[in-house]
Amino acid sequence: MTAHKGIALLAETELFRGLGADKIATLLTICAEVRFRRNQIIMEEGARGGAIYIIIDGTVEVAKSLILEEPGGEDNRANKVFTKLTAEEHPVFGEIALLEESERTATIRAITDCVFYEIKKDDLLRLAEADKELGYLIMWNLARIVSSRLRKADEDVIKLTTALSIVLKEA
Amino acid sequence: MTAHKGIALLAETELFRGLGADKIATLLTICAEVRFRRNQIIMEEGARGGAIYIIIDGTVEVAKSLILEEPGGEDNRANKVFTKLTAEEHPVFGEIALLEESERTATIRAITDCVFYEIKKDDLLRLAEADKELGYLIMWNLARIVSSRLRKADEDVIKLTTALSIVLKEA
Numbered sequence: 001m002t003a004h005k006g007i008a009l010l011a012e013t014e015l016f017r018g019l020g021a022d023k024i025a026t027l028l029t030i031c032a033e034v035r036f037r038r039n040q041i042i043m044e045e046g047a048r049g050g051a052i053y054i055i056i057d058g059t060v061e062v063a064k065s066l067i068l069e070e071p072g073g074e075d076n077r078a079n080k081v082f083t084k085l086t087a088e089e090h091p092v093f094g095e096i097a098l099l100e101e102s103e104r105t106a107t108i109r110a111i112t113d114c115v116f117y118e119i120k121k122d123d124l125l126r127l128a129e130a131d132k133e134l135g136y137l138i139m140w141n142l143a144r145i146v147s148s149r150l151r152k153a154d155e156d157v158i159k160l161t162t163a164l165s166i167v168l169k170e171a
Numbered sequence: 172m173t174a175h176k177g178i179a180l181l182a183e184t185e186l187f188r189g190l191g192a193d194k195i196a197t198l199l200t201i202c203a204e205v206r207f208r209r210n211q212i213i214m215e216e217g218a219r220g221g222a223i224y225i226i227i228d229g230t231v232e233v234a235k236s237l238i239l240e241e242p243g244g245e246d247n248r249a250n251k252v253f254t255k256l257t258a259e260e261h262p263v264f265g266e267i268a269l270l271e272e273s274e275r276t277a278t279i280r281a282i283t284d285c286v287f288y289e290i291k292k293d294d295l296l297r298l299a300e301a302d303k304e305l306g307y308l309i310m311w312n313l314a315r316i317v318s319s320r321l322r323k324a325d326e327d328v329i330k331l332t333t334a335l336s337i338v339l340k341e342a
Contacts, residue, residue, distance in 0.1 A: 064325075066332040099311075099318045105325060132303040139310035140270075146317045147270045153324035154235075154276060160331035161237040167338050 030123040036110040045107045049097040058114030063107045201294040207281040216278045220268040229285030234278045
């Protein structure tokens with residue numbers, strides 16, 4: 001991809017919203033273009049993560065466990081929830097790695113051949129340390145992304161508790 | 172409270188972790204010491220919020236709706252989950268207001284006489300804009316706070332779905 005197209009693409013992402021073209025050009029220097037074939041796993045729930053990904057081309061499936069599995073139990077598709085992410089809005093995933101030394105919260109699988117920008121956590125934090133304005137805007141965007149997911153999860157908790165209370169009353 | 176004590180207190184909060192004494196002294200200039208009597212509501216779920224609070228002294232109760240209420244229905248304590256926050260670790264609340272023009276996600280009530288630092292959203296964002304290093308650190312801390320809440324909410328979703336699937340199997 002040309003630098004010009006790369007900058008335009010990064011400017012459209014939620015994570016880099018509000019950054020000027022010069023800052024985005026700097027970010028582009030730490031982006032590696034990586035390709036995954038259909039059916040390849042990009043990241044696995046429970047694994048340690050050290051990079052974030054931006055979809056340039058293709059579609060991925062996000063699978064999150066919904067039911068506590070017995071340890072050593074079989075992987076059961078019925079116990080997971082699946083959502084699809086397409087390149088259209090260039091979604092970012094894996095970004096929780098910027099915040100915590102924690103495990104991946106979902107499994108991401110390519111369901112078409114895919115192209116991503118991969119940004120290593122350490123590279124991004126080094127840039128943020130060196131340019132605090134860039135760091136401020138990225139962290140603010142990141143906090144907003146996580147906050148909107150929290151709102152969605154809180155709504156899910158309310159719906160599930162409501163469903164559970166109805167079922168228990170009828171039992 | 173003396174400035175010295177105020178700075179020591181703010182330095183202990185999760186939101187201002189990693190900030191130097193000079194930055195905290197600047198933050199202290201936008202903190203207003205406010206008092207609430209036992210049983211007073213500090214913020215109400217669903218209302219618009221424009222300030223964050225740090226507990227200096229006392230205990231509050233955080234009430235979150237767990238069941239979808241019928242519109243105009245009675246306020247029912249059985250449909251809420253309650254947690255307590257004490258001054259011990261100087262927890263911050265209302266901080267989602269820094270990220271979104273959104274409604275308060277919980278009702279906070281003083282269950283003893285309480286003292287708080289109140290920081291207006293606009294004042295804090297003005298400081299962050301003027302000092303990007305301060306802004307970067309606060310937004311990073313904030314993203315981490317929200318991220319750890321998201322992890323907790325995701326765990327709750329898994330537990331509730333598991334419970335619901337067990338109840339539905341037995342029904």
